[in-house]
Amino acid sequence: MTTLRKIRNDFFKTSIDFETIDLFLRGELNLNNTELLLKFSDEIPDDKEQQLRSDFQPVVSGKPGQYVFGFANFFGRHFKVDSRVLIQEVETAELIDHVKDAVLLPLEKDFSILDVGTGSGNIAITLALELKAEKVLAVDISRKALNLARENAQNLSASNVKFVLSDLLDNVTGQFDLIVSNPPYISQGADSVDKQVLDYEPHQALFAGEDGLTIYRRLIPEMVSHLKKDGYAIFEMDDAQGPAISKLIQASFPKAQPEVFQDMAGLNRFIAWRN
Numbered sequence: 001m002t003t004l005r006k007i008r009n010d011f012f013k014t015s016i017d018f019e020t021i022d023l024f025l026r027g028e029l030n031l032n033n034t035e036l037l038l039k040f041s042d043e044i045p046d047d048k049e050q051q052l053r054s055d056f057q058p059v060v061s062g063k064p065g066q067y068v069f070g071f072a073n074f075f076g077r078h079f080k081v082d083s084r085v086l087i088q089e090v091e092t093a094e095l096i097d098h099v100k101d102a103v104l105l106p107l108e109k110d111f112s113i114l115d116v117g118t119g120s121g122n123i124a125i126t127l128a129l130e131l132k133a134e135k136v137l138a139v140d141i142s143r144k145a146l147n148l149a150r151e152n153a154q155n156l157s158a159s160n161v162k163f164v165l166s167d168l169l170d171n172v173t174g175q176f177d178l179i180v181s182n183p184p185y186i187s188q189g190a191d192s193v194d195k196q197v198l199d200y201e202p203h204q205a206l207f208a209g210e211d212g213l214t215i216y217r218r219l220i221p222e223m224v225s226h227l228k229k230d231g232y233a234i235f236e237m238d239d240a241q242g243p244a245i246s247k248l249i250q251a252s253f254p255k256a257q258p259e260v261f262q263d264m265a266g267l268n269r270f271i272a273w274r275n
Contacts, residue, residue: 001043007052008040014060024059027069028052074122075130079152084144085120086202091263092182092236095270096126098261102232102272103178107131114226115139116168116181116219121149123180125158137176139166142202168215169222177228182236183215212238216245221252227275234272242268249273 004025011021026036028051044052058068064087066072072081075093103111111133115124118138128136138161140146146163153161164171216235227233237245246258249271256273263269 001046002049003040004042004044005040007044007049010053011056014056016059020059020065024056024065024068025052027065027071028055072120072122075126077126077129077156079120079122079125080148080155081120082148083202084142084148088120088122088182091265091267091269092123093126094261094263095123095180095182095234095236096130098234098270098272099127099178099180099232100130102234102274103131105131107133109134111135111178112174112176112228113137113178113180114172114176116179117141117183117215118149118163119145119182121152121158121161121163123182124149124161125153125156127178127180128158128161129156134160136161137164137172138162139164139169139172141165141167145202168219169226172226175226175228175231177231179223179227179231179233180235181219183219185212185215185236185238185241211244212241213244213248216241216248220245220248224252227253229275231275232272233275234270236269237271239267239269242271245271 008021008025012018022033022036026033029036031039055068059065066081066087067083070080070082071078072087074088075096081087112135113124113127113133115136115138118124118140121138124136124138127133138149140149143165146165150163153159166172223233235245242260249256249258253273253275256275258271258273260268261270261272
């Protein structure tokens with residue numbers, strides 16, 4: 001038998017960085033960061049060592065670790081992920097905190113939430129659980145993504161989340177107190193996209209036309225009949241898109257005063273407004 005530290009050091013010799021290696025080990029061994037650190041001196045049984053080394057090979061080839069071990073952590077919960085959905089960025093979790101600051105807790109019983117482009121269901125499910133919301137609708141254009149999102153809702157006991165196949169708001173009825181979305185917002189041909197993302201993650205969930213604004217141009221006008229008076233909306237966006245999205249919002253919601261929020265890295269990450 002060999003120690004976990006030795007295995008980790010061997011992985012590092014492949015040129016994969018320690019952050020990715022530790023992410024892989026935490027996922028494979030179902031440990032948090034502190035638990036992993038405490039186990040570096042532990043001896044790993046031979047069969048488990050062979051499994052770790054075998055499972056690490058796709059990571060060496062470029063496959064995201066979350067797809068290898070089958071889940072991604074979001075706001076302290078494990079969400080099943082695979083090639084049907086994007087792996088949510090760490091910064092996306094900050095959207096949940098902004099929503100908590102914007103709504104009055106505890107929620108009224110009839111408070112309603114709509115998540116557009118739900119993917120793995122991570123935002124809708126997290127909001128349902130964190131806010132104890134009873135009326136949450138999550139929509140996506142991908143039937144495969146919705147099937148995975150339903151699995152996550154079942155695994156995480158988020159029975160109040162309803163999933164509907166819809167191209168943006170085509171199959172959505174009614175009005176909502178809160179509308180959230182992390183839509184595709186990368187411009188076609190952008191050279192800043194990580195090769196790993198391009199090679200493995202679904203392009204339909206990444207790209208949105210030549211300037212990355214195609215989805216916003218459709219979604220924002222559609223929201224006029226679905227966002228309640230005094231309702232709140234928040235989107236994730238690219239760092240440079242704030243001014244353009246603000247104009248789209250004010251064209252459809254003339255009284256709105258869009259507000260841009262930065263993420264922990266100091267990048268403009270979210271844009272929000274109240275109807």
